[in-house]
Amino acid sequence: MLKFTPILLALLYGLAMYHFSAWRLARELDARSTELADPELRKLTERLAKALDIERIRVHIYEIGPVNGLAAPDGRIFITRGFHDRYRSGEVSAPEMASVIAHELGHVALGHARRRMIDFSGQNALRTALAMVLGRVLPGLGPLLASGLMTLLSARLSREDEFEADAYASALLIAAGIGTGPQKSLFGKLEHLTGAQPGATPAWMLSHPKTPLRIAAIEANEARWVTG
Numbered sequence: 299m300l301k302f303t304p305i306l307l308a309l310l311y312g313l314a315m316y317h318f319s320a321w322r323l324a325r326e327l328d329a330r331s332t333e334l335a336d337p338e339l340r341k342l343t344e345r346l347a348k349a350l351d352i353e354r355i356r357v358h359i360y361e362i363g364p365v366n367g368l369a370a371p372d373g374r375i376f377i378t379r380g381f382h383d384r385y386r387s388g389e390v391s392a393p394e395m396a397s398v399i400a401h402e403l404g405h406v407a408l409g410h411a412r413r414r415m416i417d418f419s420g421q422n423a424l425r426t427a428l429a430m431v432l433g434r435v436l437p438g439l440g441p442l443l444a445s446g447l448m449t450l451l452s453a454r455l456s457r458e459d460e461f462e463a464d465a466y467a468s469a470l471l472i473a474a475g476i477g478t479g480p481q482k483s484l485f486g487k488l489e490h491l492t493g494a495q496p497g498a499t500p501a502w503m504l505s506h507p508k509t510p511l512r513i514a515a516i517e518a519n520e521a522r523w524v525t526g
Contacts, residue, residue, distance in 0.1 A: 320371040320411075327370055331358040334377070339385075342396040342476065346403070349473035357399055365491045367398040369405035371412075376402075384491055393480035397467060400474075400481075404466030410459045457507045461515055468516050469523075478516050485509045 334340070334357040343355045360368060360376040365384060368376040377398060384390045405411065468478045488509065507515075 323370060324372055327358070327360060327374070327376065330361045331376060332361075333358050334382075336382075336385075338392045339395055339399075342392055342474075343399060345474040345476065346396065346400060346470060349470055350403075355399070355403070365488075367402045369402040369411065373406050373411075375399060375406070381491075389491065390484065390487065391480060393476050394484040394487075396474075396476055397471060397478075397481035397484055400467035400470045401463050403470065404463035405459065407466060408459075408462055410463065460506050461512070464512055464516060465519050468519055472520075472523075478520060482513050482516060485512050 334343075339357070343357060347353065347355045356375070358374060358376045359379055359382055361379045363380040364378055365381045366378045367381065368378070370376065377395065381390070381395070381398070385392070385395050464481070467481060471478055471481060486509065506512075
């Protein structure tokens, strides 16, 4: 039993750290966000809400500069001030912003925050177990190799979540009469908007899929839904 104690402690530590991070993020969002009041975007969120048969979708603006969308662990949806500024300047259209909101709704509806909690805890325990095993074979390198393998696994799981949220958003946008055009056109702008350098990071280390793959997956879903 004693040999499993480090793994159990790592699992408990992962759970504790996830809950602490979620609590700290919630406090940060409470302090630095306000509810979205843009009339044009509110009209589009009303269409999304109607398609979901719910009364209203609340979206908040998170007062930070980077361009991003966020689904908080408590289910709230945020777009950053930096993203909203790009919309106000005309670089991003209202339907494109609606596609971001639909994507974040997908993360909430599909339970990705809870899944990440389980994955994070499990990966922490697995990292400890691998470090113990590899450390016997490669002293000093075991923890580094274990950490690297878990980083790759985490990135892959994150990419799967993104594909799932994209598919959810596509279905919702189609149901709301907005269509997937804005979703695909926004993906074509993301690298420019976020300042990412194309090809700077190997695909298998990215937390988000490459843009061509995301667009191809959306079009494959559309083709399957039409012929299904």
